[in-house]
Amino acid sequence: MLKDEDFYLPGTPYTKEEIRAVLLKKLNLKGDEVVYEVGSGSGTITVELALSLPRGKVYAFEKDLQRLEVIKENLRRFSVRNVVLLPQALPCDLSAYPPPDMVVIGGSSNLKEVLKQVGACLKNGGVLAGLAVTLESLAIYQEFFQNSSFTDFDGISIAITRFKKAGSYHILNAQNPVFIFTGRKKGEKNG
Numbered sequence: 001m002l003k004d005e006d007f008y009l010p011g012t013p014y015t016k017e018e019i020r021a022v023l024l025k026k027l028n029l030k031g032d033e034v035v036y037e038v039g040s041g042s043g044t045i046t047v048e049l050a051l052s053l054p055r056g057k058v059y060a061f062e063k064d065l066q067r068l069e070v071i072k073e074n075l076r077r078f079s080v081r082n083v084v085l086l087p088q089a090l091p092c093d094l095s096a097y098p099p100p101d102m103v104v105i106g107g108s109s110n111l112k113e114v115l116k117q118v119g120a121c122l123k124n125g126g127v128l129a130g131l132a133v134t135l136e137s138l139a140i141y142q143e144f145f146q147n148s149s150f151t152d153f154d155g156i157s158i159a160i161t162r163f164k165k166a167g168s169y170h171i172l173n174a175q176n177p178v179f180i181f182t183g184r185k186k187g188e189k190n191g
């Protein structure tokens with residue numbers, strides 16, 4: 001697991017290291033999967049995924065073109081070579097890419113449409129994981145996993161509180177809670 005301070009983070013949004021650790025644990029990667037990441041942001045999850053996939057590949061989608069240089073710098077820092085960085089907003093044409101074994105949504109506008117698209121292209125038996133911080137996304141994930149062709153729904157909330165130095169004392173500094181939802185697409189694994 002990598003530390004936040006090891007990344008290049010010039011004020012761009014990123015997922016904190018404790019949240020990344022729990023997400024990675026939940027994904028339980030074998031190491032040869034194709035993973036789509038929607039909303040690469042600063043690339044912290046992208047790098048952690050790529051390093052967990054010695055025989056696999058990450059297709060990282062990021063719609064904000066200004067963030068691409070930050071992601072590239074983080075891929076360079078960790079000598080990551082198995083990421084295809086795509087300056088695109090989902091939904092988009094995905095026909096050029098192999099269907100994913102897993103999808104991680106790190107944050108998404110147009111979440112309903114994105115879930116519909118990645119839910120359809122995910123392989124049977126594949127895992128979809130989504131991170132959420134807003135009430136609206138919670139409702140969308142809840143509805144999606146209840147009404148779709150997914151099973152093994154799981155949802156957790158993580159609230160990290162760190163000690164921060166304040167003069168000669170250490171006081172608590174609470175981070176916003178983050179929700180992680182996961183579900184598995186029904187059906188037999190098909191390659």
Ligand SMILES: C[S@@+](CC[C@H](N)C(=O)[O-])C[C@H]1O[C@@H](n2cnc3c(N)ncnc32)[C@H](O)[C@@H]1O
Nearest residue numbers: 014015039041042043063089090106107108109
């Ligand atoms: C909270 S940030 C993700 C941070 C990232 N997990 C990290 O640790 O570096 C969410 C990102 O998703 C991107 N995004 C939102 N909707 C998207 C979409 N539909 N397609 C591609 N990227 C999207 C935003 O531009 C933003 O950079």
